[in-house]
Amino acid sequence: MVTVNGSECVGCGACADVCPQGAIVVEDIAVIDAGKCVDCGACIDECPSSAITE
Template identity: 50%
Template sequence: MSASVNQEKCIGCGRCEDVCPVGAIKLEDGKAVISDECVECDACVGECPNEAISL
């Protein structure tokens, strides 16, 4: 299991991508996408200004 992104809330700011310690988040078509490499560290959840990411 990994974090998930609510695509409707995601504004594509890239803050989650910058804070991910394992590089599991990439922006695709202006939205965050989280890969299976996610280690559920919760860093992106706290960084997202729109609360678009949840575990």
């Protein structure tokens, strides 16, 4: 499963915009719903701060 490094996340929402499952919401930082995430990696590729990793 992908994880968000909270100290690196800038809360821009790019990951949420590209997530095909709607598994990401942005509060102050991105939060991934493990029940919805299918590990497609789209958010990893889109994150400008490299805060999302596998």
